[in-house]
Amino acid sequence: MKLYDxxxxxxxxxxxxxxxxxxxPYEKVAIDYYPGREHRRPAFLQINPLGQLPALKDGDLVLRxxxxxxLYVAAQYDSSxxxxxxxxxxxxxxxxxxxxxxxELMALSAARLHEMLMGYEHIDIAQAQRDGHRALxxxxxxxxxAEMTGQLWMAAAHPTIAxxxxxxxxxxxxxxxxxxxxxxxxxxxxxxxxxxxxxIVMPGVPAYG
Amino acid sequence: MTKTTDPxxxxxxxxxxxxxxxLPGTTMRTRLLGQAIACTRDIDGTLHAQETDxxxxxxxxxxxRERYGHVWATFSDTPRPMIEIPEFDxxxxxxxxxGGVMVRTCPQRLIxxxxxxxxxxxxxxxxxxxEPHTEIETYKVxxxxxVAEIWATECRVYQPKASKAAAEGRDVEYxxxxxxxxxxxxxxxxxxxxxxxxxxxLVQPMDEEHCRVFGYTLLLEQDSPLVDALHFQQTIFLQDRxxxxxxxxxxxxxxxxxxxxxxxxxxxxxxxxxxxxxGMQFGIQPKVIKPEAVAT
Amino acid sequence: xxxxxxxxxxxxxxxxSAIETNQVIAAxxxxxxxxxxxxSRGALHAxxxxxxxxxxxxxxxxxxxxxxxxxxxGWSYDSxxxxxxxxxxxxxxxxxxxxxxxFPVREQHGTIxxxxxxxxxxxxxxxxxSPLDHLVLPAGLQATPVRSLYVxxxxxxxxxxxxxxxxxxxxxxxxxxxxxxxKREALGTDAGTVILRDDALPPQGVLFALQDVGDGRTGIHxxxxxxxxxxxxxxxxxxxxxxxxxxxLQQQATAEQAA
Numbered sequence: 001m002k003l004y005d006x007x008x009x010x011x012x013x014x015x016x017x018x019x020x021x022x023x024x025p026y027e028k029v030a031i032d033y034y035p036g037r038e039h040r041r042p043a044f045l046q047i048n049p050l051g052q053l054p055a056l057k058d059g060d061l062v063l064r065x066x067x068x069x070x071l072y073v074a075a076q077y078d079s080s081x082x083x084x085x086x087x088x089x090x091x092x093x094x095x096x097x098x099x100x101x102x103x104e105l106m107a108l109s110a111a112r113l114h115e116m117l118m119g120y121e122h123i124d125i126a127q128a129q130r131d132g133h134r135a136l137x138x139x140x141x142x143x144x145x146a147e148m149t150g151q152l153w154m155a156a157a158h159p160t161i162a163x164x165x166x167x168x169x170x171x172x173x174x175x176x177x178x179x180x181x182x183x184x185x186x187x188x189x190x191x192x193x194x195x196x197x198x199x200i201v202m203p204g205v206p207a208y209g
Numbered sequence: 210m211t212k213t214t215d216p217x218x219x220x221x222x223x224x225x226x227x228x229x230x231x232l233p234g235t236t237m238r239t240r241l242l243g244q245a246i247a248c249t250r251d252i253d254g255t256l257h258a259q260e261t262d263x264x265x266x267x268x269x270x271x272x273x274r275e276r277y278g279h280v281w282a283t284f285s286d287t288p289r290p291m292i293e294i295p296e297f298d299x300x301x302x303x304x305x306x307x308g309g310v311m312v313r314t315c316p317q318r319l320i321x322x323x324x325x326x327x328x329x330x331x332x333x334x335x336x337x338x339x340e341p342h343t344e345i346e347t348y349k350v351x352x353x354x355x356v357a358e359i360w361a362t363e364c365r366v367y368q369p370k371a372s373k374a375a376a377e378g379r380d381v382e383y384x385x386x387x388x389x390x391x392x393x394x395x396x397x398x399x400x401x402x403x404x405x406x407x408x409x410x411l412v413q414p415m416d417e418e419h420c421r422v423f424g425y426t427l428l429l430e431q432d433s434p435l436v437d438a439l440h441f442q443q444t445i446f447l448q449d450r451x452x453x454x455x456x457x458x459x460x461x462x463x464x465x466x467x468x469x470x471x472x473x474x475x476x477x478x479x480x481x482x483x484x485x486x487x488g489m490q491f492g493i494q495p496k497v498i499k500p501e502a503v504a505t
Numbered sequence: 506x507x508x509x510x511x512x513x514x515x516x517x518x519x520x521x522s523a524i525e526t527n528q529v530i531a532a533x534x535x536x537x538x539x540x541x542x543x544x545s546r547g548a549l550h551a552x553x554x555x556x557x558x559x560x561x562x563x564x565x566x567x568x569x570x571x572x573x574x575x576x577x578x579g580w581s582y583d584s585x586x587x588x589x590x591x592x593x594x595x596x597x598x599x600x601x602x603x604x605x606x607x608f609p610v611r612e613q614h615g616t617i618x619x620x621x622x623x624x625x626x627x628x629x630x631x632x633x634x635s636p637l638d639h640l641v642l643p644a645g646l647q648a649t650p651v652r653s654l655y656v657x658x659x660x661x662x663x664x665x666x667x668x669x670x671x672x673x674x675x676x677x678x679x680x681x682x683x684x685x686x687x688k689r690e691a692l693g694t695d696a697g698t699v700i701l702r703d704d705a706l707p708p709q710g711v712l713f714a715l716q717d718v719g720d721g722r723t724g725i726h727x728x729x730x731x732x733x734x735x736x737x738x739x740x741x742x743x744x745x746x747x748x749x750x751x752x753x754l755q756q757q758a759t760a761e762q763a764a
Contacts, residue, residue: 007440008447032436034443035227035308116450118230118309118421141748144652147522148740174451177313181531181564182655182724184523191528203447207334209529209567209576321559327578327593343579343592452577455562457555469557469603473593 001026004047004055006033010109010168011066012054013202014101017164018073018083021198034117067098070161083161093155094162101165104138107131108169111176125177132178136170136186143185152192159196167193172204212244212260212284213417215491221389222274222281222291224411224423227306231256231280238265240415241282242491246271248280258282278306279411279423289357292388296407296427303431305439307424309413310446314453315460315492316391316414317484319422322449323393323410324385324476326366332448335369336441342367345473352479359483361385361476373441374400374433385476390489399429406430408442417492418459422446463489464496515609515618517714517726520650523617524549529573531564534621536719540564541610541619544571550584551610551619557603573605615648615728616714648712648728649735651743654751655724658758660717663725666754667713711743725750 003019005012005028019026031053032038040051048055048064055062056069058076063069074084084094111128113120142154155162171190173180180187193199201207213219223241225248231237236249238261247267248258256275259267273282277297296302312319322328326345329338348364364383371381384396384405391412396405408426415421426442428435462468463484470478484493518532518541529542531554538554540563552573554564561577568574572581572589581590586605591597609620656663710731716724727747729735 007444030434030436030440032439035229035306036436036439038436115313116310116447118311141652141744145741145744148737148744150737174454175447179531181533182653184519184530184653187530188522188525188528191525201334203444204451206332206448206451206565206576208331208574209565325578330592331576331579340579340592344595345593451565452561455565456560456577457562458560462560467557468559471558471591471594471597 002029002057003027004029004031004044004053004057006031006039006053008203009033009053010112010172010202011052013168014066014165015054015056015069015073016200016202017167017198018070018161020200021164021196022073022077022083023198024073024077065102067102067161067165070165071098074161082158083164085156085160090156090160094160097154097162098165100135100138101162101169104131104135105166105169107135108173108176108178111178112169112172113176115176129176129178132173132176136173136178136180136183139166139170139189140183140185143189147185152189154189159193163189163193168202168205175204213242213491215242215489217390217487217489218242218414218491220283220285220287220289221391222276222283222288223391224279224413225273225282226280226309226413227423228275228278228280229306230309239413239421240419241271242284242414243416244284246282248273248282256280260284277409277411278304278425289389292358292386292392292394294394294407294409297425299427302407302427302429303435305426305428305435305442307422307426307439307442307446309421309423310443310450311415311419311421312450312453313419313459314456315417316412316420317461317480317489317492318453318456318459319410319412319420320387320390320393320480321461321477322453323395324361324387324480325474326364326383327471327473328449328452329366329368332452333445336445337368337371338366339369347472348475350475350479352483354483354486357389357483357487359385359387359476359479361479364476371397372400372406372430373437374430387480390484390492401429404429414492458494460492460494462494464494515611515620517616517716518619518724519617519653520726520728521612521615521617522650523653527568529564529566529568531562532619533718534619535717537621538562538564539608539619539621540566540573541617542568542573544568544584546571548584549610549612549617551608552582552586552605556580557605563605614712614730615650616712616726618714645732646710646730647733648730649740651711651727651729651740652747653724653726654747655718655722656751656754656758657721658723658754659721660715660723662758662761663715663723663754666750666757 003015003026038044039053045051050064054066055064063072071084107128110123111125111132114123114125151157153159153163154166170186225239225241226237231248231250233250233252233254236247238247245261246258247261250256256273258271258273260269260271262268271282273280330340330343346365349362351360362384366381368381369378381398386394394409396407399406406428409424411423413421428438463481516534524530524543526543526547527545529540532539532541539551540554541551543549554562556563556575558580559577561575563573563575565576566574572583574581579592580588582605583589586607588599588603591599611618712728712730714726718724729740729743
């Protein structure tokens, strides 16, 4: 398995997390996203015509989109069936949160890019931060209500790829100027997630605390 | 926000981008020391820059030059001479430019963080340091007022992964060299004993509490992919960025005793002493005049 | 003259469920930040949210060995706010001057209360008065945390909205009976804490505590009162009503801004 990867990408981190938690060996192909913009050059566009990271190559299969890659890796390699269980209701809930992770929650990614890197000046930062807060608020409410029935994770009684998909940009919200003191349930869920076997950090997610 | 009046800041050559950030036939708009500026590269490669007003119209000329792979600007007619880094032209070294990363803090906190080793185990865990190897032994500090440089030498630390190419942990020696308020160079033991890699952090102070950080690494080691060394450097910097944006106040409290140093902070303390001696104001918490000191 | 906030009257900063064992969070009251943490035995402590070394926010730190440790250099503070260990100088006894302000903090009725006046030494939990001290719950009634909600509305505006708002009773779906059943009891001063309590419809009630965060933001901390641990479906119903309250407050705040 080859992962086309950028160390600072929250989306790539989603895949790195699952691969680590499953203990799967893989080859990391480092793409010079910044400042090199290698993801927009012809060689990488052959791998993913959308010019985005991550991308995964497993044998002849080539996948783009972090959420799609999580689904495939879990379905293909997780013999415990924990990360993407077979029952339809759970799969439905997971799909709902995967879409959210690649949709509304990406406001936190936009805010982060604008605040950190050159070339993202077109992003409306105030709007991105407002949308980011709204997304965190939604997760906070969801987790609070799930906990009332004893469910500590996004889509099931145990962690699934829904949690992996939502973790990175929630954990990196400070990079984009979105602080989390109001989201008590999100903060406890982030802590809980960091205790999972195979958890790894990325810059912006501290090893301590 | 308006252009600073601080002469210490204004007399510096300050980085505003990599050469490659301003392509021929394009204009880059940015801020420097509170002032909006525009820098254009003509088709033939010539650079020129101006201050821009509230309507983005060009106003006073700003001097620009290229050095060390970057574009530098100054508002001064008699700027302080730039730092000399002979290693930059050493053909045995591979050059890596980091690209600009923005941070919401003052330039001085960036320099102090770069000079600091006490945070390696907690911020760069299992890379530049790890518990229990947290002790920082006494090192030497010297301020060279004539060239506005502070040198910290004989800094020693054990590093689990000193660089991307490092296969195992080793003891590393660091030499730090600041140049003026916005630049710091690090000489760090390389893979081959007795040799030093060279890296520099170049800070663009856009406003007092908002900077863009550029930098370079000059690697003696020739075999590992350059992109790996780049990502290692970006990893280290982004780990620091989290800390930098959570230090309050954003400007440094130079004129009160609210921040308590220890001996491990000797280099940062020499830097703060120098800032006080030259009377720097940009990026510094203003002196508070207590009410009782004012005659009624 | 009544001051708008009684300095000795604590503010609610979250529900008991907001802070786990060995966790530190940031709490903001009137624009001032605090680091509030639980040690390994579950006891709460509160300090200034700034390490005196280099100004790092302590809420980003970690709790270990019953001490609050700064994320930047690992400076380690005990429950009295005294620095006990500086990792860069392991053999050094940190000077007494390296210490944090401590603030009284306690839990009552499923809610965490912070007094924003400093205390000397290890803040004694018993010393902090609380708006709930004179609230005597009917025997056997206990509080279960529901949820906290932060809204972009002033505390005064939230109070005004809540004066007209009633949560639906669980047993009956009847709006009328629910609204008459509520007995309002505002405790604390103007801009301080507001608590609404219903004990005319046993075995249930609700406890609201408001937090003036500052910058036009208010925290609302909701706990359910029940004869034992409140059942999940009741908590869920209250959580849904809190969401409705939040929307009403948002609309009110938008209307007030436009006016």
